[in-house]
Amino acid sequence: MLEIVRFAVVAALLIASVVLESFAIFGVNRFRFALNRLHAAAIGDTLSISCVILAAIVYTGFELLSLKYFLIVTLMWMTSPVSGHLISLLVVKTDEDIEKEAKEWKN
Amino acid sequence: MKKSSEAFKNWLLSGSDPLEEEMIETLSDDAAEEKQAEEASPRAKKERRSLKQYLYDSGLYRPVRILSSVALCVMLIVMLMATVMDMPYFGQADTLVDSEVSEFYVKHTLEHTGATNIITGIILNFRGFDTLGESHVLFIAVCSVIILLKMTPKEEDPFLHVHSDDALDRKLEKDLILSSLSRILFPLILMFGVYIILNGNISPGGGFSGGAVIGAGLILYLSAYGYKRIQRFFTYKTFKTVSCLALLCYTSSKTFHFVTGANDIHVPISLGTPGTIFSGGLLLPLNIFVGLVVACTMYTLYTLFRKGDF
Structure with a gap:
């Protein structure tokens, strides 16, 4: 019984991560402005990867290996937003039409 | 006369003089006017639209192209998945029974080198000279980048060194x-x-990967805190000393290995108990030397391409 539940949870998490990652890919290719694309990529960077790692944690059970998986998630959640923040700063500083783009996005 | 020399100096030190700014302004005005004229005429508009069609392919064949690219992607995914399914399982005993060389390595690396990580045993013991050449290639690459990109210090040549550390730190x-x-x-x-x-000789990893991690850490430190903070412990002199000493030590220890091994002399360094850090004879120091060279190389390449100095 427990095995079936575990399998179901792992499968659900993996499917969720695949769906989220496909959202991210779709957004990266579909959005027109760099900041929007950055937002779409951040979904894949944080939520989707954490779903995969969570699936791995559930699959291995709670032991030392799952602690290491958890460390991976922590590192990703610490570093990915910071790198996104830096890239967005760069976009704001170097993009010449940033105000026009912001206005267009708002409307 | 004095004024013109001042303007020249200002230009050299990357400031701008008023005449130049005026010229740039008039130029940009002309460009804007041209653009307006172009937009007004219908022919230019048509040309632009056809260019857009050509570039973004919004014409007749668009659905065909999209479908074919999707089909190509799906084919690639299926092929890769099939390859992964066909691979042997992790830790299987009879994975590479056909290949004589890999069988020898798998069976005899532990007794010959004392390393539980077979890859480290191969690249630092059986193929130690190959790795020696690789670390020298890294060093030569850095040397050529230094020759091409390193700027002369400010005291020697006041005109070449335009950006001071403070300006760069402010730009950061x-x-x-x-x-x-x-x-x-x-x-x-x-x-x-x-x-x-x-842990290079007992678990996955080794000099190259660990050195790359340390070099990336140094680059992170530089981008977070600026040049002044990192110059406290990492300068050009540090790079020279660490890199050359590590390469020299590597070369001498490998020469020792070569002489004793080739002439069948008894090696005084014991292999130790496999699985502990101090095992595998020369593998641990060799790993450390390679790691130092790689870390210095990564950081140096980054800072030379960014600023031209340390």
Whole structure:
């Protein structure tokens, strides 16, 4: 019984991560402005990867290996937003039409 | 006369003089007018539209192209998945029974080198000279980059060295979020790199990967805190000393190995108990030397391409 539940949870998490990652890919290719694309990529960077790692944690059970998986998630959640923040700063500083783009996005 | 010399100096030190600014302004005005004229005429509009059609392919064949690219992607995914399904399972005993060389390595690496990580045993013992050449290639690459990109210090040539450290640090605009994150992350990254290097002979990793981790950590420190902070412990002199000493030690220890091994002399260094850090004879020091060279190389390449100096 427990095995079936575990399998179901792992499968659900993996499917969720695949769906989220496909959202991210779709957004990266579909959005027109760099900041929007950055937002779409951040979904894949944080939520989707954490779903995969969570699936791995559930699959291995709670032991030392799952602690290491958890460390991976922590590192990703610490570093990915910071790198996104830096890239967005760069976009704001170097993009010449940033105000026009912001206005267009708002409307 | 004095004024013109001042203008020249100003231009050399990357300032701008008023005449130049005026010229740039008039130029941009002309460009804007031209653009307006172009937009007004219908022919130019048509040309632009056809260019857009050509570039973004919004014409007749668009659905065909999209469908074919999707089909190609699906084919690639299926092929890769089939390859992965066909691979042997992790830790299977009879994985590579056909290949004589790999069988020899798998069976005899532990007794010959004392390394539980077979890959380290191969690249630092059986193929030690190959790795020696690789680390020298890294060193030569850095040397050529230094020859091409390194700027002369300010005292020797006042005109070549335009950007001072302060200006660059100001351009960096130290980011509060990045610096407070790297306060936590930098020690962890360095520690992880040292762990990878020291455990090179007993677990996956080794000099190259650990050195790359340490070099990336140094680059993070530089981007978070600026040049002044990192110059406290890493300068051009540090790079020269560490890199050359590590390469010299590597070469001498490998020469020792070669002489004793080739002439069948008894090697006084014992292999130790496999699985502990101090095992595998010369593997641990060799790993450390390679790691030092790789870390210095990575950081030096980054800083030379960014600023032209340390």
